[in-house]
Amino acid sequence: MSTGLWLVGARGSVATTAVVGALAVRAGLAARNGLVTESPAFAEAGLPPLEGFVFGGHDVTAMPLAKRAEALGQAGVVPRHLPAVLADELDQVDARIRPGGRQEGETQAEHAARLAADIRSFAQASGVDRVVVVNVASTEPPAEPHPAHASLDALETALEQGATVLPTSSLYAYAALQAGSAFVDFTPSTGARLPALDELARRERLPYAGSDGKTGETLVKSTLAPMFQTRELHVQSWVGMNILGGGDGATLADPHASLSKTRSKGRSVAETLGYEVVAPVHIDNVPDMGEWKTAWDHIAFEGFLGVRMTMQFTWQGCDSALAAPLVLDLARLAARAAQAGESGPLPALGFFFKDPVASSEHRLATQYDVLVAWARDLAGRSA
Amino acid sequence: MSTGLWLVGARGSVATTAVVGALAVRAGLAARNGLVTESPAFAEAGLPPLEGFVFGGHDVTAMPLAKRAEALGQAGVVPRHLPAVLADELDQVDARIRPGGRQEGETQAEHAARLAADIRSFAQASGVDRVVVVNVASTEPPAEPHPAHASLDALETALEQGATVLPTSSLYAYAALQAGSAFVDFTPSTGARLPALDELARRERLPYAGSDGKTGETLVKSTLAPMFQTRELHVQSWVGMNILGGGDGATLADPHASLSKTRSKGRSVAETLGYEVVAPVHIDNVPDMGEWKTAWDHIAFEGFLGVRMTMQFTWQGCDSALAAPLVLDLARLAARAAQAGESGPLPALGFFFKDPVASSEHRLATQYDVLVAWARDLAGRSA
Amino acid sequence: MSTGLWLVGARGSVATTAVVGALAVRAGLAARNGLVTESPAFAEAGLPPLEGFVFGGHDVTAMPLAKRAEALGQAGVVPRHLPAVLADELDQVDARIRPGGRQEGETQAEHAARLAADIRSFAQASGVDRVVVVNVASTEPPAEPHPAHASLDALETALEQGATVLPTSSLYAYAALQAGSAFVDFTPSTGARLPALDELARRERLPYAGSDGKTGETLVKSTLAPMFQTRELHVQSWVGMNILGGGDGATLADPHASLSKTRSKGRSVAETLGYEVVAPVHIDNVPDMGEWKTAWDHIAFEGFLGVRMTMQFTWQGCDSALAAPLVLDLARLAARAAQAGESGPLPALGFFFKDPVASSEHRLATQYDVLVAWARDLAGRSA
Amino acid sequence: MSTGLWLVGARGSVATTAVVGALAVRAGLAARNGLVTESPAFAEAGLPPLEGFVFGGHDVTAMPLAKRAEALGQAGVVPRHLPAVLADELDQVDARIRPGGRQEGETQAEHAARLAADIRSFAQASGVDRVVVVNVASTEPPAEPHPAHASLDALETALEQGATVLPTSSLYAYAALQAGSAFVDFTPSTGARLPALDELARRERLPYAGSDGKTGETLVKSTLAPMFQTRELHVQSWVGMNILGGGDGATLADPHASLSKTRSKGRSVAETLGYEVVAPVHIDNVPDMGEWKTAWDHIAFEGFLGVRMTMQFTWQGCDSALAAPLVLDLARLAARAAQAGESGPLPALGFFFKDPVASSEHRLATQYDVLVAWARDLAGRSA
Ligand SMILES: NC(=O)c1ccc[n+]([C@@H]2O[C@H](COP(=O)([O-])OP(=O)(O)OC[C@H]3O[C@@H](n4cnc5c(N)ncnc54)[C@H](O)[C@@H]3O)[C@@H](O)[C@H]2O)c1
Ligand SMILES: NC(=O)c1ccc[n+]([C@@H]2O[C@H](COP(=O)([O-])OP(=O)(O)OC[C@H]3O[C@@H](n4cnc5c(N)ncnc54)[C@H](O)[C@@H]3O)[C@@H](O)[C@H]2O)c1
Ligand SMILES: NC(=O)c1ccc[n+]([C@@H]2O[C@H](COP(=O)([O-])OP(=O)(O)OC[C@H]3O[C@@H](n4cnc5c(N)ncnc54)[C@H](O)[C@@H]3O)[C@@H](O)[C@H]2O)c1
Ligand SMILES: NC(=O)c1ccc[n+]([C@@H]2O[C@H](COP(=O)([O-])OP(=O)(O)OC[C@H]3O[C@@H](n4cnc5c(N)ncnc54)[C@H](O)[C@@H]3O)[C@@H](O)[C@H]2O)c1
Ligand code: NA
Ligand code: NA
Missing domain, CATH: 3.40.50.720 (NAD(P)-binding Rossmann-like Domain)
Structure with a gap:
């Protein structure tokens, strides 16, 4: 074919x-x-x-x-x-x-x-x-x-x-x-x-x-969120920060266009966990990043007896x-x-x-x- | 019962x-x-x-x-x-x-x-x-x-x-x-x-x-490794560093005892991916950490056309x-x-x-x- | 007295x-x-x-x-x-x-x-x-x-x-x-x-x-920026992300109030380095952080022969x-x-x-x- | 001349x-x-x-x-x-x-x-x-x-x-x-x-x-340690992990040669602060890193009224x-x-x-x- x-x-x-x-x-x-x-x-x-x-x-x-x-x-x-x-x-x-x-x-x-x-x-x-x-x-x-x-x-x-x-x-x-x-x-x-x-x-x-x-931060989110879910670890907040350059960075520097993206990025965590989570997502245009993107995520969660713990990750990827x-x-x-x-x-x-x-x-x-x-x-x- | x-x-x-x-x-x-x-x-x-x-x-x-x-x-x-x-x-x-x-x-x-x-x-x-x-x-x-x-x-x-x-x-x-x-x-x-x-x-x-x-670094490894595998992203190295205190930290300060642990921790990545990976794991006894553990992992992987990318995470958990x-x-x-x-x-x-x-x-x-x-x-x- | x-x-x-x-x-x-x-x-x-x-x-x-x-x-x-x-x-x-x-x-x-x-x-x-x-x-x-x-x-x-x-x-x-x-x-x-x-x-x-x-991210900025300056490493961008809760977090959730803060935070890097740098700063109110603040900074810089390198830090402090x-x-x-x-x-x-x-x-x-x-x-x- | x-x-x-x-x-x-x-x-x-x-x-x-x-x-x-x-x-x-x-x-x-x-x-x-x-x-x-x-x-x-x-x-x-x-x-x-x-x-x-x-982790250490010292923030531990490849990585894979390096790297923090600090340093040879080095440091310190806080940094540099x-x-x-x-x-x-x-x-x-x-x-x- x-x-x-x-x-x-x-x-x-x-x-x-x-x-x-x-x-x-x-x-x-x-x-x-x-x-x-x-x-x-x-x-x-x-x-x-x-x-x-x-x-x-x-x-x-x-x-x-x-x-x-x-x-x-x-x-x-x-x-x-x-x-x-x-x-x-x-x-x-x-x-x-x-x-x-x-x-x-x-x-x-x-x-x-x-x-x-x-x-x-x-x-x-x-x-x-x-x-x-x-x-x-x-x-x-x-x-x-x-x-x-x-x-x-x-x-x-x-x-x-x-x-x-x-x-x-x-x-x-x-x-x-x-x-x-x-x-x-x-x-x-x-x-x-x-x-x-x-x-x-x-x-x-x-x-x-x-x-x-789904190629970066959201890819990792959709991989990690089930871990918290199946282990019954209650996610309290999941903050995401993305910096990127290139054509996509320039487009998303427009807050209007960026809105489509942050909406799309914001859904997966709450939908996987089944409850609402404070989960702000930022996207910054940083022209010197060129075709590369770095995402930093900070996840706060509560375990047994209410003990509070955190996980952070950075993802340094070439988007294209x-x-x-x-x-x-x-x-x-x-x-x-x-x-x-x-x-x-x-x-x-x-x-x-x-x-x-x-x-x-x-x-x-x-x-x-x-x-x-x-x-x-x-x-x-x-x- | x-x-x-x-x-x-x-x-x-x-x-x-x-x-x-x-x-x-x-x-x-x-x-x-x-x-x-x-x-x-x-x-x-x-x-x-x-x-x-x-x-x-x-x-x-x-x-x-x-x-x-x-x-x-x-x-x-x-x-x-x-x-x-x-x-x-x-x-x-x-x-x-x-x-x-x-x-x-x-x-x-x-x-x-x-x-x-x-x-x-x-x-x-x-x-x-x-x-x-x-x-x-x-x-x-x-x-x-x-x-x-x-x-x-x-x-x-x-x-x-x-x-x-x-x-x-x-x-x-x-x-x-x-x-x-x-x-x-x-x-x-x-x-x-x-x-x-x-x-x-x-x-x-x-x-x-x-x-x-499986409560910390290895938990995350076993969650993330399948992401790299199913996305056909070739992991080149996966380095892990663990610092902890408490009784477990003191025990693992003995390199002999620590060996049981690092062996146990080292298996999952290669077994999941199906190929050998440079994956050193360190455990350090840092008494002031008390009952808390921080793990830092650095993952280098190769994507389409051989482009090299990295992911890092830190896990800050209360082990017990x-x-x-x-x-x-x-x-x-x-x-x-x-x-x-x-x-x-x-x-x-x-x-x-x-x-x-x-x-x-x-x-x-x-x-x-x-x-x-x-x-x-x-x-x-x-x- | x-x-x-x-x-x-x-x-x-x-x-x-x-x-x-x-x-x-x-x-x-x-x-x-x-x-x-x-x-x-x-x-x-x-x-x-x-x-x-x-x-x-x-x-x-x-x-x-x-x-x-x-x-x-x-x-x-x-x-x-x-x-x-x-x-x-x-x-x-x-x-x-x-x-x-x-x-x-x-x-x-x-x-x-x-x-x-x-x-x-x-x-x-x-x-x-x-x-x-x-x-x-x-x-x-x-x-x-x-x-x-x-x-x-x-x-x-x-x-x-x-x-x-x-x-x-x-x-x-x-x-x-x-x-x-x-x-x-x-x-x-x-x-x-x-x-x-x-x-x-x-x-x-x-x-x-x-x-x-000056107690957190800016404290670290004012410590690190001179290192880049005296080593003649050209900073290309310095992105900062702050998440905090508490009364200060709630106040700064108002973009108007937050403006005073991000302006104040934004000055030090360019003034120390002596040239303009892409340096966005975000502050997010994340109530579950309580009295604690986490800042993540990503610094991209250029060294000898234009080689591009990065430094990142996270600061996890108790603001008060x-x-x-x-x-x-x-x-x-x-x-x-x-x-x-x-x-x-x-x-x-x-x-x-x-x-x-x-x-x-x-x-x-x-x-x-x-x-x-x-x-x-x-x-x-x-x- | x-x-x-x-x-x-x-x-x-x-x-x-x-x-x-x-x-x-x-x-x-x-x-x-x-x-x-x-x-x-x-x-x-x-x-x-x-x-x-x-x-x-x-x-x-x-x-x-x-x-x-x-x-x-x-x-x-x-x-x-x-x-x-x-x-x-x-x-x-x-x-x-x-x-x-x-x-x-x-x-x-x-x-x-x-x-x-x-x-x-x-x-x-x-x-x-x-x-x-x-x-x-x-x-x-x-x-x-x-x-x-x-x-x-x-x-x-x-x-x-x-x-x-x-x-x-x-x-x-x-x-x-x-x-x-x-x-x-x-x-x-x-x-x-x-x-x-x-x-x-x-x-x-x-x-x-x-x-x-002094080009990487120790450069940053010697920049940050005075911040903790002048702010009277008591450093409790400072853990360093280095991964690198290249000729230097291969040489330092030999624990004997690596000893010269970790000794040299270990001095600055305690000498700057004026008191002893738990400060293990690791160096791992990770061949796929090639000429690049990543260092991760974790610093635990105590502030006013004994409150414990942490700072972490990663340094991703091209050593040569x-x-x-x-x-x-x-x-x-x-x-x-x-x-x-x-x-x-x-x-x-x-x-x-x-x-x-x-x-x-x-x-x-x-x-x-x-x-x-x-x-x-x-x-x-x-x-
Ligand atoms: N990892 C990723 O790169 C990734 C992931 C998810 C989604 N996306 C999306 O893929 C898209 C492309 O990303 P990119 O990095 O290649 O961006 P880019 O800016 O390099 O390319 C976009 C191209 O679209 C063209 N274009 C603009 N308006 C057009 C129109 N009306 N008709 C036809 N072409 C038009 C532009 O001229 C440009 O060549 C973006 O929407 C991005 O959000 C990318
Ligand atoms: N997240 C985790 O905490 C975690 C995860 C995986 C495995 N483990 C393992 O669980 C074990 C317990 O961890 P911990 O943090 O409670 O350590 P701990 O040092 O606080 O407790 C170990 C207990 O074992 C007792 N003990 C030692 N030798 C014994 C013997 N011969 N007979 C009976 N008791 C003996 C000690 O006196 C102590 O009370 C460790 O082997 C640790 O590696 C813990
Ligand atoms: N590390 C830090 O905590 C730090 C660093 C730099 C600056 N600051 C600044 O210090 C200030 C206090 O921070 P905080 O964490 O204690 O905040 P907070 O919200 O806990 O306390 C602010 C107090 O100010 C009071 N207040 C509000 N309006 C007032 C008015 N018109 N007259 C008198 N009191 C009034 C509030 O009732 C409250 O008790 C903030 O402006 C913050 O930006 C704090
Ligand atoms: N940022 C940095 O790169 C940095 C920082 C501090 C110190 N150093 C030190 O600089 C040195 C060089 O680092 P590199 O990355 O170029 O290593 P490299 O392995 O690429 O180069 C070392 C060179 O020394 C040569 N050599 C080995 N034994 C020799 C001998 N007996 N006589 C003459 N030459 C000999 C080797 O053949 C090789 O060409 C190392 O000792 C390293 O620890 C490097
Ligand atoms: Na859907
Ligand atoms: Na001034």
Whole structure:
């Protein structure tokens, strides 16, 4: 099965790292570290091999992919020498990246139609069996509610009337589904999480997944919170502080955009523990951190006879290096899900997300068990 | 079901905290925080209630239990006012603590017989249905291998001949099993983990469990290591540093005794990950830490395309406050297992231990699932 | 020399801890740990001994001092048994605490006159040689500028006209100076830092000092920043995160009040290094922290050939236990300065403050050298 | 003034980084970050400019300097592109590196004579005004005491008799002084710290300095300890844990060699505070750390009324990037001291060392003041 991976935000750090990495792995220039779906547990699931992927996408910047890759090499996100070695292939991908922004005078309906047409042309030109769209564009502020979100009918009527009713991420989701593609939201933006789009996905028999890749502090939270829970240690407060630079840091310096992120980050602890916890989360843009993020968490908990204890951790990660393999994993899994006929939300992919659609399970180990069971089930289904 | 809990090392920090805690909970003076078996998952398992426990034990020090409790109150391990409130009940328990050390001129066989007689007298005098022996005495150095450990026959022949062949912890295990009691080793000492004693346990149809309560650094290790494993993040090194005071700190200041502990602590990471990792563990006696322990761990790992990242954590715990509820949990579980006719090692209790007998499963979440499944199974069995 | 210490915010944590501590030291119930002026370097400076201090103050709460002390004992800020032992003496101090808030219908001039009268009555009744006023009341939001702040004339004219022009902390400073007392501001509030009040202090030949006691994160900052500076290691960012509970935590949960604090905290690093640094500071109210504060700082710096390195620290302190001895030190030093005829700001006391008046020296070691030199100079002056 | 810098251990990480850095700075390819003597405070001291330095040295490995530099570029110790740019110049330095090990059949006297001859030839061939020898070779185990160390007479008699009495580092110091060069020991090895060598230095009117460059954990210790001291906060314990890889890590994996280092690291805290402190220091070789070191320190201290608090820090440094500029600083300062006629130990250079010769001053800020004062004094002396 050959698969097209269409990246929204295709020239960003995460997208570029994913493309460089896939090309490098394919060329035998890098190991498969960090790719969840390359472990033996997924061997029988019939996932499309990385080798058969073709890449394209939308972005609003014109900075060529090869140049972005070069910068990521300098920053230590990808091996220094790789971008030069892969320059030609990166240029080929770059040629398949289309402008994503709304054009002067375009209605939102026309905008959506153009985006969907881009995806369809890509599918045809590249001859792939199936396209998966993954959103890795800049995080949006939380969306304003609108009545047109409530049903597909309401949405289509509004769009036909020339109204602007969807946040951009949802417009991409709409276009993806219209173009017959599964949609995965790696960001905390709204994406497909609107009743109208859920309806569309089910009507088109397409699956969607999200939201917000779980790659750092929240990953650790969802690993540690069950320890406190099963040991009956009562968490009193869980404070998180994140510092990061790069494009994501700059975006999140806007308190409005940051709100989507802190909301998404804040849920897992209380939902896992089953009680409310004082759990403030801060995100600071510290430009000198570049593509690196440091998180510090302070957890206060109460044990037997009310004794108070604390745990702290620091996580020093390279965000895009953590995110990129998951984007590839998700593309493989979503493509296979589409092929196997799944439609609507894919709660079994919660392992990858801070705020999983159609699931309130945040415990990482349990999420993994669910994922593996689902993959096993796929194994038995028609290819 | 009334149960006797016979504590080896009954005047130590862990034992005293367990007794104070059980008495306080029973008297409605404290919540059940930190007690794993008080969660709904264990409600149907038929475990003997804390309320029905009678306490006794062996120790080699004469310091009265109430005085030890007083000191733990000063140190913040138990609420300051509790020891005075419970003084009379503590004195009653203290009256049931027997000298555990070997007496002048005693052979090891005679020593074992005396210890077993102490346990039997306790059972009779207190009229309990069943006694569980839990070892919370000072950690021993690793034991010397001896041919008499290989089978029950060889062991009994050697003891009859007046030989000294068992490390003290194993002598207690031998005495416990002879007295018809299940045996739980909360320390890293040898305890029941000798072929001869395993044979004895099976012959007597008694269960045993261990080893080395998992309450701090190793607890966190066994929680975090699966995260790295399922995310395919390759751990390159995992360094651990522990500082603690108290009786346990003083014992572990002896490099010989400390070796049992660092061996026990060192296993889980490599066994979970499935490959060798540079994982040195240090333990330092820092007397001013008193009953508190701080652990610092530094984990270096490699992600996608070989990018190197790190995670660090510090754990600031009160060791006895973490251990004591587990001792009570284990007593309840082992008593129920004995009643249900289980014999030999209890791998399902691995959730509680650094170095679980008859199991190489270290993943905390998986251990919890196993424990809960086992408890559910118990529910269906005769009381 | 007998001295009166008049505490604004006399029933707060810092004030209560200072009073309990002074009484305990005097009664031989506690050591002089944490008291800077008890070190040999100050032996010859002619400072009034702690033994000769009488305490009084203003507050707006009615909670008795002995009860506040009891709560601090429970929280581990002062030894548990002390409050009961000192109950009678605490009640005597409590009887000298006067209501500080503005009364119905009072103009600000009348309010100030009443506060000054309280201080004068205290001086007379207790027969002390001299009174020092120290502000340890809740932190105010940053004050609005007002033309009446510009000169003593303008201020007095405005007050005579019944206007409300001073922030509360400055009203206390005004009253103190009117009553012939030196004024020390241990908070980041405006206090005496207005041209009008500076003029008043000089006219009355009274010294004043401040602002904002340096007891935690900023203390460490002012210690570490010179290391980076003298080693020519270029600091790129210095991020600080503070979590605390208690009364101070609750006050600073108000972003307005917190602004005074983060401004005060933010200055030292750039002023020491001599260049601008990305240095965000956060303060979170985490009620379960009680009287304890944890700060986490992350410092990124560049060394030889541009190599990037990091340092992190966590500080886990009991704020009032750190602040209280400094309040006593400052009272001793300010009393002696007044006696020696110093008037206007006391930059030599910068060692104690986050934002020292009349000084931009933040390097702790240098501040200490300046302080000791000043104390030596005092030694030679008339008592 | 042109100066020769003769590096013992010239192909090690520190030496190579120093040479690469000096060449890069000289060529305008790098800034002067991290060079203490480039700050304005040293502008008038008459120090020889980096531009006039010629490099040579001894080593026991044959790995070419350019190759070592290449590896340091890969490891991120020096900018990746520099080694290639500087390859020719590095080869020229490499050609001036002589074998340092003892040859088959050589007595120690002959060995010393050969080493001294190498230094003299270098001086002549390069035409420099003066040579400074800096020891940056692998750390030795602590030396065995020997009667021949007690005086120059005793030493020379023993050497003449063909005896082997000096540890290698002292042999280098002896050779350096014989060759008319100042000697600086950047390692914890014995070096010039023997009465016999002190006598030789004074007789030859040559200065020497050491020991053990202060670049990480101890640097921070010597910065923080005075804070606790001047604030009268009583330190109860100060635990240090160091993990590092590279050549230094491998050497210190030998507990014997590591002993020199932990001794050297252990002194500063107690000497600064003036009382004994529980202060264990560990060093672990963790090969995957490469040229990077992480230190974690845990400090427990007691404040007012005995309240116990803690501070922790982690330091994540690139050891050679921290050490190399200090080696260049020391070469400049020692050359100027020799020129100015100083002889014997140079306690004014204590700022640079963990275990400063002829000084027990460890407080970094004070050491800096002493250094700057000394540099100012040099300014007035003949060039
Ligand atoms: N570990 C991680 O990196 C991680 C984890 C979870 C979520 N995410 C999310 O992934 C997203 C990408 O992160 P990044 O670090 O690559 O950020 P980035 O800023 O480097 O890249 C974002 C890209 O999106 C593009 N973009 C912006 N608006 C667009 C639009 N309307 N249409 C198309 N493209 C648009 C930008 O031009 C840019 O190239 C962010 O939303 C981030 O929050 C990342
Ligand atoms: N979190 C934890 O506290 C924890 C976790 C895992 C394991 N453990 C283990 O539990 C044990 C108890 O820890 P602790 O902190 O209570 O130590 P402790 O030193 O306070 O108590 C040990 C007790 O054992 C007694 N003892 C020593 N030798 C004995 C003998 N031969 N017979 C009978 N009693 C003997 C001592 O007198 C003392 O009262 C240790 O082995 C420790 O390693 C504790
Ligand atoms: N380490 C430290 O504790 C530290 C360091 C620097 C500065 N400070 C400052 O010291 C002050 C006191 O801290 P705290 O922890 O004791 O706080 P707190 O909340 O416990 O005490 C403040 C007291 O001030 C009183 N108060 C409020 N408004 C008043 C008014 N108008 N007149 C008189 N009294 C008034 C309150 O009733 C309360 O009793 C705060 O401003 C804090 O920022 C404390
Ligand atoms: N921050 C720092 O890097 C730092 C700080 C203080 C002290 N030091 C000390 O500096 C020294 C060098 O550290 P490094 O990281 O460069 O180590 P390294 O192992 O990279 O280099 C040591 C060099 O010394 C050479 N050598 C060994 N024995 C020798 C001998 N007998 N004669 C001549 N050369 C010999 C080795 O071949 C090697 O090239 C070590 O002793 C270290 O403890 C380093
Ligand atoms: Na959800
Ligand atoms: Na100032």
